[in-house]
Amino acid sequence: xxxxxxxxxxxxxxxxxVTAGEYDLTVDRVDIDTGEFVKQGIGYNGASPGPVLxxxxxxxxxxxVTNNLDEVTSIHWxxxxxxxxxxxxxxxxxxxxxxxxxxxxxxxxVQAGTYWFHSHSGFQEPDGAYGAIVIEPEGRxxxxxxxxxxxxxxxxxxxxxxxxxxxxxxMPDYYNRQQQTVGEFFSDxxxxxxxxxxxxxxxxxxxxxxxxxxxxxxxxxxxxxxxxPEQNWTGLFEAGERIRLRFINSSAMTYFDxxxxxxxxxxxxxxxxxxxxxxxxxxxxxxxETYDVIVRPKDAEAYTIxxxxxxxxxxxxxxLAPENGMEAPVPAxxxxxxxxxxxxxxxxxxxxxxxxxxxxxxxxxxxxxxxxGMDHSGxxxxxxxxxxxxxxxxxxxxxxKGSGLLPEAANGGKFLSYxxxxxxxxxxxxxxxxxxxxxxxxGNMERYTWSINGVKYEDADPIRLQYGERVRFKFVxxxxxxxxxxxxGMWSILDVGAGEWNPVKHTVSVxxxxxxxxxxxxxxxGQWAFHCHLSYHAAAGMFRKVIVEGGPExxxx
Amino acid sequence: xxxxxxxxxxxxxxLSLIPMAADxxxxxxxxxxxxxxxxTWGIQFEELEYRYSDDDEEVGVWSADAFYGTDDLKFRxxxxxxxxxxxxxxxxxxxxxxxxxxxxxxxxxKAGMRFDTPEGPDRTYGVVxxxxxxxxxxxxxxxxxxxDEGDASAELDAEYELLITNHWIIAATLDASVxxxxxxxxxxxxxxxxxxxxxxxxxxxxxxxxxxxLGVVHERKYGDSADLAEAEGASAEDWFAVIxxxxxx
Amino acid sequence: MNAxxxxxxxxxxxxxxxxxxxxxHGNGHHTANSGEAGKASxxxxxxxxxxxxxxxxPESISVKPxxxxxxxxxxKGNLVHEFNIGTxxxxxxxxxxxxxxxxxxxxxxxxxxxxxxxMEMGNGHSMKHDDPNSVLLEPGQREEIVWTFxxxxxxxxxxxxxxxxxxGMYGDIEINKGD
Numbered sequence: 001x002x003x004x005x006x007x008x009x010x011x012x013x014x015x016x017x018v019t020a021g022e023y024d025l026t027v028d029r030v031d032i033d034t035g036e037f038v039k040q041g042i043g044y045n046g047a048s049p050g051p052v053l054x055x056x057x058x059x060x061x062x063x064x065v066t067n068n069l070d071e072v073t074s075i076h077w078x079x080x081x082x083x084x085x086x087x088x089x090x091x092x093x094x095x096x097x098x099x100x101x102x103x104x105x106x107x108x109x110v111q112a113g114t115y116w117f118h119s120h121s122g123f124q125e126p127d128g129a130y131g132a133i134v135i136e137p138e139g140r141x142x143x144x145x146x147x148x149x150x151x152x153x154x155x156x157x158x159x160x161x162x163x164x165x166x167x168x169x170x171m172p173d174y175y176n177r178q179q180q181t182v183g184e185f186f187s188d189x190x191x192x193x194x195x196x197x198x199x200x201x202x203x204x205x206x207x208x209x210x211x212x213x214x215x216x217x218x219x220x221x222x223x224x225x226x227x228x229p230e231q232n233w234t235g236l237f238e239a240g241e242r243i244r245l246r247f248i249n250s251s252a253m254t255y256f257d258x259x260x261x262x263x264x265x266x267x268x269x270x271x272x273x274x275x276x277x278x279x280x281x282x283x284x285x286x287x288x289e290t291y292d293v294i295v296r297p298k299d300a301e302a303y304t305i306x307x308x309x310x311x312x313x314x315x316x317x318x319x320l321a322p323e324n325g326m327e328a329p330v331p332a333x334x335x336x337x338x339x340x341x342x343x344x345x346x347x348x349x350x351x352x353x354x355x356x357x358x359x360x361x362x363x364x365x366x367x368x369x370x371x372x373g374m375d376h377s378g379x380x381x382x383x384x385x386x387x388x389x390x391x392x393x394x395x396x397x398x399x400x401k402g403s404g405l406l407p408e409a410a411n412g413g414k415f416l417s418y419x420x421x422x423x424x425x426x427x428x429x430x431x432x433x434x435x436x437x438x439x440x441x442x443g444n445m446e447r448y449t450w451s452i453n454g455v456k457y458e459d460a461d462p463i464r465l466q467y468g469e470r471v472r473f474k475f476v477x478x479x480x481x482x483x484x485x486x487x488x489g490m491w492s493i494l495d496v497g498a499g500e501w502n503p504v505k506h507t508v509s510v511x512x513x514x515x516x517x518x519x520x521x522x523x524x525x526g527q528w529a530f531h532c533h534l535s536y537h538a539a540a541g542m543f544r545k546v547i548v549e550g551g552p553e554x555x556x557x
Numbered sequence: 558x559x560x561x562x563x564x565x566x567x568x569x570x571x572l573s574l575i576p577m578a579a580d581x582x583x584x585x586x587x588x589x590x591x592x593x594x595x596x597t598w599g600i601q602f603e604e605l606e607y608r609y610s611d612d613d614e615e616v617g618v619w620s621a622d623a624f625y626g627t628d629d630l631k632f633r634x635x636x637x638x639x640x641x642x643x644x645x646x647x648x649x650x651x652x653x654x655x656x657x658x659x660x661x662x663x664x665x666x667k668a669g670m671r672f673d674t675p676e677g678p679d680r681t682y683g684v685v686x687x688x689x690x691x692x693x694x695x696x697x698x699x700x701x702x703x704x705d706e707g708d709a710s711a712e713l714d715a716e717y718e719l720l721i722t723n724h725w726i727i728a729a730t731l732d733a734s735v736x737x738x739x740x741x742x743x744x745x746x747x748x749x750x751x752x753x754x755x756x757x758x759x760x761x762x763x764x765x766x767x768x769x770x771l772g773v774v775h776e777r778k779y780g781d782s783a784d785l786a787e788a789e790g791a792s793a794e795d796w797f798a799v800i801x802x803x804x805x806x
Numbered sequence: 807m808n809a810x811x812x813x814x815x816x817x818x819x820x821x822x823x824x825x826x827x828x829x830x831h832g833n834g835h836h837t838a839n840s841g842e843a844g845k846a847s848x849x850x851x852x853x854x855x856x857x858x859x860x861x862x863x864p865e866s867i868s869v870k871p872x873x874x875x876x877x878x879x880x881x882k883g884n885l886v887h888e889f890n891i892g893t894x895x896x897x898x899x900x901x902x903x904x905x906x907x908x909x910x911x912x913x914x915x916x917x918x919x920x921x922x923x924x925m926e927m928g929n930g931h932s933m934k935h936d937d938p939n940s941v942l943l944e945p946g947q948r949e950e951i952v953w954t955f956x957x958x959x960x961x962x963x964x965x966x967x968x969x970x971x972x973x974g975m976y977g978d979i980e981i982n983k984g985d
Contacts, residue, residue, distance in 0.1 A: 091587030122590070142860050144974025167765075170599035170805065174765050177723040205693035208663055219764075242974060266972035276885065276915070277860060277969030294973055422915060424859055425884065444662055446690055449628055456628075458594050501915050527584055540595065545587060 023053060023063045027073045027097075027119070032128050034221040035228035037158045041128030042069065042119065049226050049250070050117075050131030052150050057112045057138045063105040065097060069124075072096040075105070076120040076488070076529075077133065078288060079272050079506040082107040084526025087488055089120045092529050092545055096121060112137035113272030114246040114290045116152070123161020126252035126535045130154070134246065135272075142424055143268045143277065145294055148244035149235040153285070153307055153316050155220035155254035156228075165536055168216060172448045175219055178212045178313055178336040203341070208446055211338040213480050214311035214405065216536065217253040222307060222316025232327060233318040239300040243320065244268075246292050249285040252535040255310035255482060255509075257284050258291075259410055260303050260320070261331060265293035267416060271505040273491075274424035281413030284310065286484040286509035288533035291416075295320070302326035310405065310482070312336045331410065339480055342402035345513025397497075400513030405482065419496050421503035427491060428521050430500035433472035437463065441510060441532070441542065443479045449540055450479075450532065456541025463530065463544050467551030469522040475510045483537065484509045487546065489528040493519040507533060525551035594627035599805065603716075604757075606801025608774060612792060615642040618799075631657050633667070639675075646676040653684060664689030664697075671702060678742045681705045694718070709737040710745070721758075726768070730755045739781065744789070746781020753777075759803055768803040840892045840961050843938035844954035849876035857943065859883035860965065860975040868980040871957025878950050881943035886913050888965045890940035891953055891979070897964045897971060900940075904966045907935070913967060916945050957981055 030043035044050025055061055067073045074096050076088035086107040090096030097103040112135045119129035132150045157164060167174040180201075189197040204211055227233035237243050245265075249256060259265075259282040266279045269292035277294075285291055285307075297303055302321035309315060312333045319327050396417040399406045409415040443450040452460070465471055473492075475485060485492075486507045493502050495517040502519075510516045531543035604620040617640040624633040632654070639649040655669030664687050671682040686700035698714040712734040719727040732753040736745045757772030774797040778786050783793035850873055856863045857879065869875055879889040890900060907913050912922045923935065935942040941949040955961070964976035 091585065091589035091592060095585065096589070140861070142858070142973070144861065144865075165595075166597050166599065169595070169597040170601070171765060179720055179723055181720040181722055183722065202693065208690055208692060208694065264972075266969055268969075268973050277973035279969050279972050296972070446663055447628060447659070458592055498915070539591065543591065547584065 021055060021059050021061045023061060024066070025050065025063060025075070026066045026068050027075075027124075027129065028068045030128065032156060032226070033228075033231075034156050034223060035230040036221045039156075039158055039160075042073075042124045043128050044131050047226070048128030048130070049152055049154070050129075052132045052134055053117065055109045055133065055135045057109055057135055060106065060108045064102050065105065066102040067097045067099055070099050072098055072121055073119055073124060073129070074121045075117050075129075077105075077107075077115065077117050078486075079113075079115040079290070080107070080133070081110050081489070081491075081524070084489055084524065084528060087526075087528065089488065089529045092527050109135055111135060111272060113269055113274070114150070114248060114292050115272050116248045116250055116288075116290065118250065120529070123165065123252075123535060123539070125250075126157070126161040126164070128156075130250040132246070132248055142274055143244075143266075143294060144242060145244035146241040147237065148246060150225065150246045150248065151305065151318065152225050152248045152250055153254075153256055154223045154249075155217065155251040155309070155314070156223050157217060157220040157252070161252070161535065164217060165539055168448045168536055169540075172216075172445055173210070175217045176210070176212060176215070177218050178214070178311060179210060180212055180338075207344065209339075209344065209480055210445075211340075211404070212336065213339060213445060214337045215254065215309060215313050216481070216534075218311070218313040220254065220314050222254070222256070222309065222314050224305065224307070224316045224318040227318065229315065229317040229330070234324055234326075235318070235320050236324065237297060237320055237322065239322065240296070240298055242294050242296045244292060244294050245305075246290065247285055248290045249287055251287050253287065254314070255284055255286050255484075256307035256316065257282055257310060257407055258305070258307045260295060260305050261328070261411070262301070262303050263295045263297055264413070265295050267291055267293050267420075268424075270421050270503055271507060273427065273504045275503055276422040276424050276501070278416065278420045279414070280409075280416040280420070281411050282407070282409040283416035284407050286482070286507060286533075288484050288486055288507040289505070289509070302328040304328040304330055306331050308333055310337065310407075334410065338404045339512065340400075340402050340404040342400040343404055343480055343512040345400055345478065398509075398514060398516065399511045403511065403513065405511060418494060418503075418509075421494070421496055421505075422498050422501040423503050426500045427504045428493065430502075431470060433519050434469045436472040436474055438474045438476065439485075441475060441477045441479055441483050441485075443481070443537070443540075443542065445480065448536075450537040450542035451540075452542055452544055457531075457543035457545075458541060460544060462527070462547045465520075465522045465546060465548045467522055467525055467548055470519055471522060472517055472519045475508070475516045475518070477510045477512050477514055477516075480512045481534075481537075482509055482511050483542065484533040485531070486533045487520060487528065487530045489524045489526065489546075490520050490522060490548075493521070495519065522548055524548055594629065596625070596627055598625040599623070602802070602804040604801060605804055606770075606772075606799045608797040608799045611796045614795070616640065616648065616797070617642060618801075629658060631665075633657055633669075644676075648675060649673075650675045655684060655686075657688065660687070661689070663691070667700075673743075680740075680743060704740065706740055706742075707738075708740045708745070710750070711735045711737070724761045726759050726761070728755075728757045728759065728770075730757075736782075741785065744782060744785045746783075746785055748781065749779040750782045751776065751778045755799070757799065757801075766805050770799075770801055770803060772799045772801075773797065774799050839956055839958040840896065840939065841953055841955040841958075844874035844876075844952040846876055846950075846952045848874040848954070849952055850874060852876045852878060854878045854880070855889060855963070855977075857881045857883055857887040857889065857965065857975075859885050860887070860970045860973050862889075862963070862965075862975065862977045864977065866978045866980060867963070868982045869955045870982050871955065874952060874954040876950060876952045878948065879941055879943065880948040881945050884916050884945050886916060886918055886942065886944055886967055887970065887975070888935075888940055888942045888967055889951065889963055890937075890966055891951070891961065891963050892939060893958075893960055894962060897962065897966055897976075901966045901968065901971060905968045908968050913942075918942065918944050955979070955981065957983070 025044050028046050030048050032039050032041040032048050041048050074088045074090045086105050087093040115133040118125040132152050221228050225233045264279050266277045268277050300322040305318040307316040395406050398418045407415045440453050442454045484507050491504045492508050494505050508518050525548050528546045530546045531538045600623045602621045606618050608616040619638050621636045624631050626632050635653040637651050641648050651673045653671040655667040657665040657667035660666045668685045671684050673680040682702040682704045684700050684702050688698040691697045696716040700712045702710045715731045717729045734750045736750050739747045753776050755774040757770040759768040759770035761768045776795045778793045786793050881887050912919050961979040962976045964971045
């Protein structure tokens with residue numbers, strides 16, 4: 001490279017330099033007050049959640065992170081596309097930030113939208129080490145709003161992450177207080193008959209699995225922007241305004257079903273990428289996902305933002321109101337969810353020998369719907385209308401047919417499905433994948449072991465990808481739990497059967513008993529983490545390192 | 558180029574060095590705790606109770622368990638004691654140290670040593686066994702012992718929990734032992750030696766960490782073992798009312 | 807969904823489309839409060855409206871009461887968009903019809919299924935989107951509307967493709983009663 005070229009290269013960096021933003025974050029021990037209990041946790045700049053970091057697309061950011069803890073820490077910028085050394089996973093991206101040290105992250109912002117950041121060390125994230133990221137686009141947003149709020153959800157538990165993990169290892173049902181009881185047996189028996197109920201309990205007992213195994217971790221207080229239900233975080237508005245709500249699920253373990261009684265919500269973005277707007281009454285937000293919605297309260301009334309956990313063991317609540325102090329009724333929790341044999345997909349399959357000839361109480365022993373209808377290699381001529389009809393006829397294709405987890409809107413209206421998500425603007429050219437990689441999501445609830453293809457991270461070789469590939473990942477969920485799978489560094493193009501309009505995400509939920517496909521354009525050299533984002537599943541081994549080999553020289557720059 | 562621009566471009570030079578340094582592509586190896594087998598531990602008192610028998614006998618009893626290890630290899634210390642309050646003597650006192658490893662989805666194999674040091678003669682045993690969760694939620698612990706006297710015996714522990722509510726729990730337990738040869742010194746006759754059957758109603762007061770309970774326990778000795786007990790003036794069959802707590806931490 | 811169900815749903819759609827359209831066209835003696843179709847020869851000026859994903863440029867237009875405006879509407883986005891002049895209430899009613907058009911595969915992201923639109927449904931109904939106050943355009947398409955404004959307030963131009971209006975794809979028509 002000659003001198004002139006270098007000078008030209010440097011000059012081209014100038015605009016980025018001019019808009020470089022510098023940020024300072026300290027990692028601190030903090031007190032977290034949920035209104036129901038106060039606990040010691042970890043936060044940023046003295047608080048949990050940490051500050052909302054506001055970046056602008058096109059700028060280069062420098063973030064100085066000072067570790068005031070007595071243990072190694074790290075910050076992962078969840079969903080951001082950046083050089084792998086900046087991705088913040090100790091042991092994969094970098095060695096971590098030692099106590100007392102300051103580490104300076106520096107990377108260009110090449111995207112816009114709602115994201116978040118969190119520690120990737122130990123259980124610091126469930127202990128409170130998380131915050132929101134809002135990136136303003138270079139151009140205009142493809143939608144309009146008068147004001148915006150970050151709505152960051154979490155499931156704050158009185159126990160520390162270490163203790164929760166130990167308790168789950170000691171007694172996997174330690175935190176499950178929704179187990180089936182004698183009372184439920186009798187009420188089921190009176191509804192469905194004694195024999196049917198008995199057969200049902202025997203079938204589940206044979207598998208040594210629990211219908212009530214929807215949430216591993218109960219007993220939490222749902223927080224919105226760090227406030228418990230009683231503390232009632234409130235966002236102000238004037239009647240008639242359009243409000244953009246940036247929902248981020250920063251929970252360790254909890255999926256939330258979100259609704260605002262009296263308002264419908266137009267989903268305009270998922271995982272930071274704009275989607276074709278879809279108006280819904282309620283949506284389910286997986287752990288680590290984000291959804292941006294626009295609401296338009298026409299009246300000067302208070303509205304409750306109600307986020308009920310998927311298993312109905314807890315909730316978070318906040319309020320939108322014309323003035324502080326106003327509040328709207330807080331709905332009651334719905335009945336706890338129960339898994340069905342349909343959710344048992346793989347497990348059911350394996351245990352089937354023992355249950356030959358058994359008539360399952362749920363009346364549905366169908367194998368998982370593997371969405372074979374959605375596996376289109378040539379999607380060009382696909383009839384989207386037919387797809388929509390399938391949905392209305394058979395429910396959400398991203399749940400096993402007959403699943404006990406199938407969500408329904410509390411008001412009987414529209415509940416968002418992955419199948420409703422269509423990219424607003426395709427990020428990549430649609431092309432056929434170069435190869436498929438099957439990842440079976442596996443585990444054993446009774447041992448609280450979680451793995452991929454039956455192998456825990458500690459025993460696993462990395463997944464090796466070649467730069468320039470388009471890999472089709474096939475997730476087969478053989479467990480009875482929902483797993484939010486998160487690939488770092490590269491986008492996850494979720495196959496919803498919409499071809500080039502398939503939405504681009506960073507976290508893909510795979511429901512029990514289902515098979516879900518996502519494709520990744522392998523365009524980021526380096527090594528990346530790929531894992532279930534449920535904190536205790538990832539720690540138990542549902543985790544992989546991905547190595548991307550090859551690529552242009554200096555592609556990490 | 559003005560001075561300010563020059564300074565700025567010097568800044569850019571420094572900046573550009575960072576991505577250039579990254580060209581070295583330092584693919585570090587993961588030596589973090591995440592890449593290591595997860596080591597965990599737990600301590601539980603399945604029983605910690607006061608027993609009052611139909612013969613007005615008072616006994617303090619515990620059955621405790623502490624483990625340390627990984628999914629693949631755990632070390633477990635199990636301790637059981639029966640302390641006769643009037644006699645101020647241990648009717649039973651056994652400690653087992655075993656290593657255990659998974660052999661199937663729901664069962665572990667275990668092997669180790671058992672040390673019995675009650676009032677009276679001591680015994681040391683080698684132990685092998687299986688422990689795990691049987692279909693229909695029966696917790697099973699089956700052991701085979703060979704003592705330092707050369708006597709072989711077997712023991713089966715089974716437990717079933719019935720949830721009245723998610724906090725009120727009835728636990729039914731069965732503990733049966735069989736001897737393959739006689740060991741008169743410790744009151745063991747050949748054949749079925751004894752059973753202990755219990756039903757306890759507990760309430761989870763603090764998480765699952767502290768659960769007080771009330772219950773009934775039936776102890777019975779059989780065959781030669783019963784005769785040996787009666788010869789010593791003890792009863793071959795007892796009913797107890799029990800009060801205690803299940804503890805985990 | 808089988809054929810008979812589809813037909814039944816289409817029948818419902820065609821009925822609702824008729825009901826929704828009744829205020830805008832038909833026998834020529836209606837007085838819709840948004841105005842009425844005008845003649846190109848009477849247009850005082852031409853306003854070009856570009857449609858993107860999912861917004862208009864411009865986002866507001868000022869007209870005089872009784873003015874006839876020739877709109878040249880061009881879809882510069884990658885998705886199907888509508889340009890529809892009406893009151894918020896009319897838009898809301900029309901959104902239900904558009905929802906059905908999506909559910910029945912008439913609107914498919916970036917394309918329109920013209921066969922489905924033109925399908926004769928009996929009783930002279932079809933899913934044609936041919937009301938004079940609106941155009942529905944595929945990416946790259948360009949069409950004109952000539953509209954005479956009545957002078958009533960609260961008129962918007964809007965895209966009623968499901969979700970687009972809610973996300974903010976609308977523009978205000980300011981009735982300039984001054985001078």
